[in-house]
Amino acid sequence: MRPMVEDTPYQVPADHQAAEVFSPSPPLKAEPSAQTPQYSPAQAETAPPIGIRDPATQRFTAPVTAMQPGQAIAESPVASRLKAQLQEQEQAVNDFAAKVRGLLAVEPAQRNQQALDNAQRDLKSQLNAVFELKLQLEELQVQELQSRLTRLEQQIGRRRALRDKIVERRAAELLDQSGLQWDTSGSPTKTPRPVANGEPGRMTSPLPPKHVKIIRDKAAMLLENLEANNLRPADVLLSLKDFERLDPDLHVQRMQKLLEVTRKLNLSGRISNLECHQIEEACTPQALAQRTHELTQKGFTGVSLTGPHDMRVIFRIHNDDLGTQPTYFVEREALAVKETPLTLYDANSPLAIGGQLDILPIAPNNPEAAAFLEDNLVSFPISEQDVRMAADGVDVTKVVVMKHFTRADDQQDAQIVLETLDSTKLAPGTDLTAEARGVIAILKLSGRFRIARNLIRPTPGGSTPLNPSDDPSADNTATNDLNATPFIAPATTQPDTNPTTPQPASISRPFKLRFKLASDIVQDLRPILLDRPGHEARPSADNQEVLVLAPPAVMNRVETLINVLDQPDPISRGPNFEYPRGSVMEAARSFFYACAIEDDPAAFSKMLSPHVLATLKGDTKSANFEKYLRGEAPDPDWEKSLRGDWPGKKDALRRFVNEWNKYPLKRLTETGLVAIGFGAKHFCSVSFSGAPTEFYEVTIEPDRTRREADQPLYLFNSLPPWWQAEKVTAPLEPLQPNDDTSPASPNEP
The missing domain is CATH 1.10.287 (Helix Hairpins)
Structure with missing residues (x-):
């Protein structure tokens, strides 16, 4: 069994089957x-772990999947x-x-x-x-x-540092025939018996309808891009193979459509005969029939958590949305749910206990183990004593091991049994994860993950929620998993002038910082939170993490601002709506900074390119616009008119900023590439949580009329990539000018 190393990416040991992520x-x-x-x-x-949680059964299921x-x-x-x-x-x-x-x-x-x-x-x-x-x-x-x-x-x-432990474990596994036998040649090879009539079959859990829709929309988009010659057939083939496991019903139709489009592109001369032949081989009737059979044979392995009557379990999978991040891990003949964060809470307890669940990969030379896991639950019983010990700061570890037993009269008929080991029943200091053999699943509960209950679920009856600082036993440091789904916090009890107006529930989310102090970030967040009810930011005890409480729409802007500010180089808003624009990254970070605080239109007028301003104004057919597109310097009067006031400008900029704030900025990097041709353009790669596509590119272009100390300045030159596709038509309130005496003065909603 591999040792558990804090803050170390999951690695399959060399004595296990190699895995590819x-x-x-x-x-x-x-x-x-x-x-x-x-x-x-x-x-x-x-990347979030794969899995689907059934609220009715509190079972967490993970697909068994294979990769060539x-x-x-x-x-x-x-x-x-x-x-x-x-x-x-x-x-x-x-x-x-x-x-x-x-x-x-x-x-x-x-x-x-x-x-x-x-x-x-x-x-x-x-x-x-x-x-x-x-x-x-x-x-x-x-x-x-x-x-x-x-x-x-x-x-x-890392492997060299763990050499002694790996050698010792490998030697023990070779001598112990009751283990999983990861790489030995003596592993049983008997084919699992078929399920008889009346016996429970494989546990197969269909994806929720919204997940199926996301997958099908993505697949359709891939095929449309292929027809437009924006993608290569081989790339589309790989992407469709990623979707086939989660949505096998339309796999054959997609592959046939891929073959049809590929042949059309080949006849038109847009792709080579070799590319066409590659797709034809993958789409033969025999290959499709074989793959369909494999997809229908694979199932799910369930994980069951049982405990006291009032216990609840929350598996924190990022946004519960397959379209947000890299969707799942794929390992060669492996069941893989890696370090899935979870939270346990009791209806009668003021605190919740955090933890994580690991399911380890099974080697391909042990087919009965994989088949057994498809048809049987991995069960973790949790007692009230376990919860109390974890709340008191004692780590509780439960390990499920798989053992092979044979009857004396039939050495070939192996029986597989799951056994649960509990750290609370062993000598203190015993590390189950390092000493147990044949481990297939690990559940850890720890007081280190403990968080206040009011941050994860509404308080019954609408009573005033318990604040972490009000409970002397509460640990105000939230879990360090930044990709976890935010938990719903209780509605505030502040008086409402209109009781019939529904108040959006606030959510709480921790942000772990890399370069900045949490106390500084809390001050920077004041223009967004403004001390409103249900809006709060607190630094952690070590000043390395900030815990934010805010409604979801505001939390999007909070995440954007934190990711813009938490960088080695500082960035801030200057007087007269000026932002630093002396480099490509400064211009990009300044723009998203201004969007996060919903700055005054005057700030955007200075940092946007004439191309964007003309598009927002509707002035894209003028001679001046055509000259600008050809790389010429903008006409001074034309640029002045764009940066000045014009009818509908505030509404257009408000709509523009709202669209950029629709998804929180997660990552912003400069690619280092420069487009040549009609005016230089620099590119930045951006990623947004929950956006239709994982990665986008925005362009930053040099200011053709202004320089500072003989150094170039840069302008933001991109519209929201999802704007045109979604046809946003909702009416917007006009932007109101801000008081420029404050460091950042966003508009009141």
Whole structure:
């Protein structure tokens, strides 16, 4: 059994079967080694575990799924965009070359020399653009390889540090035939007997309808992008394979549609015969029939938590939404639910106990173990004593181990039995997770995760909730899982002038900080919270974490502002609605800072590009706009009119800011890429929690009219990517001007 290491990404030991972790939007394509696990720490930080919780049974089910070795990794959005640009540029090169050849075919006496010179100059310019794009693609590949090498070096270091424990455990497993026999050749191979009539079959739990809709919408979008030639068929094939396990009903129809579109693209010359052949092999009737059979044979393994009558369990899966983050872990023949946070609370207790659930992978050479887990519950009985001990600060660990037993008269007929070990019944200091063999699941309850009950569920009867500071036994430090679903807090008891007006329930969420002190962040959040009822921010005891209580819409802006501010370089709002814009990242961070605090329209007028302002104004067909798109400096009067007042400007900016605040900013990084052509454009990669797509790109362009100390300034140059698709039409209240004497003075709702 692997040791539990705090703050260390989940790793499958070398003596186990190697595992590969993938997400719907991984980095650039690279061929993974068959011997070396490929792992991305960033994915471990953000990817939620798979699972579906049935409130009626309090069972948490996790799919058993398989992945073929050597499966390619999908491309990053940056690489896909560069390849699309490269394809367009190469087509343009061919067009210019044909034009030059046509001019050269004319008799010298009748040849238009000026037109020929211009065409040759344009051809060389296009060739330069193609060359630059290829260099950028090669640089991306080098960066990805360097990142992989760094991760491998770190992984080797961790493995070397655990060498003695791994060797000792491996030796013990080889000598103990009652264990799981992860890699031994003596593992039983008897095929599990079929389920007889009348016996309970596999526990299969369908996905909720909203999850099915998300998956089907994503699959349809992939096929639409393929028809528009925005994606390659191989990339769509990999993505559809990610969806097939969770939505097998439409798998065959999607694959047939993929084959149909691929053949059309091949006939039109937009993809090669090799790409078409690859899809045809994956979509043969035999391959589809075999895959359908495999999908219908796989089931779910249930985890049952039983305890006192009034006990409740909350499994904290990020947003309970398959469309938010990398959706699930996929491991080779493995059942994998890694470190799922959970909370236990009792209706008669003022506090809740936190914990986590681990289900460990089963090696592919032990098929009866995997089959047994498909048909049987992994059960964890929880007693009142367990809850009391955890509340008193004593760690409670329960471990489920799998053992093989054989009858004396039939050595070939192996029986599998699950046994639960409890740390409360062993000598103090015994580490079950390090000493037990054949471990398949671990449940940990700890007072270290304890949080105040009022932060996770409404107080019955509408009574005043218990604040953490009011209870001397409460630990005000919330769990450090930043990707957990926020818990619903009780409604406040402040008087309401209109009792019939429903008040939105506040939610509480902890934010662990990397660079800033929590006390400083609390001060920075004042422009958003403004000491309103149900709006509060508190620093933790160690000043490394801030706990925020706010309604969901406000919490979105809180998360955005914290992610903008919690960086090594400071950023703040200056006088006269000025923000720092001396670099690409400063311009991007300043924009999202202003959105988070809902700053005055004058601030956005200074930081947005003429392109965005003209789009908001509806001035996209003027000659000045066309000149600006061609890379020319904006006409001074035209730019002044855009940055000044015009009818409907406040409403348009309010709508614009509200759309950017629709999803909280999670990550913002500069890609380092610069678009060439009609005016330089820099790119930033952004990720939003809950957005339709995991990653987006925003553009930042140099200010063509203003400089500061002979250094360029930068302007934000992107509309919300989901805006046009969703056709937001709800009426908005106009923005009201703020008092510029405060550091940041957002509008009152």
